[in-house]
Amino acid sequence: MDEAEEVAGSLKPPRCPRCGAEIDHLRFFGYELVRADAIFFHNKIEYIRWFSIGDFADDVEYRCPKCDALLFRSEDEALKFFRGEL
Numbered sequence: 001m002d003e004a005e006e007v008a009g010s011l012k013p014p015r016c017p018r019c020g021a022e023i024d025h026l027r028f029f030g031y032e033l034v035r036a037d038a039i040f041f042h043n044k045i046e047y048i049r050w051f052s053i054g055d056f057a058d059d060v061e062y063r064c065p066k067c068d069a070l071l072f073r074s075e076d077e078a079l080k081f082f083r084g085e086l
Contacts, residue, residue, distance in 0.1 A: 014081055019067035026071065026078055029061040
């Protein structure tokens with residue numbers, strides 16, 4: 001085992017500050033503005049030809065995958081959390 005593998009093996013995933021669960025990923029929510037054509041088909045509305053026409057980069061959420069607690073509102077904060085800098 002080389003040094004990098006030893007270091008990686010010794011690192012423990014961070015814990016959610018709310019529920020205490022070990023976290024190896026976060027649940028990301030980003031809001032996107034889309035356009036689609038709404039057609040009447042088989043007695044209901046169907047949406048076709050979806051296009052992304054913008055996002056709301058300042059309005060994102062990173063949540064705990066276990067308890068759904070809102071932990072961060074920026075990618076920088078999420079990165080610091082995984083690096084152990086918070």
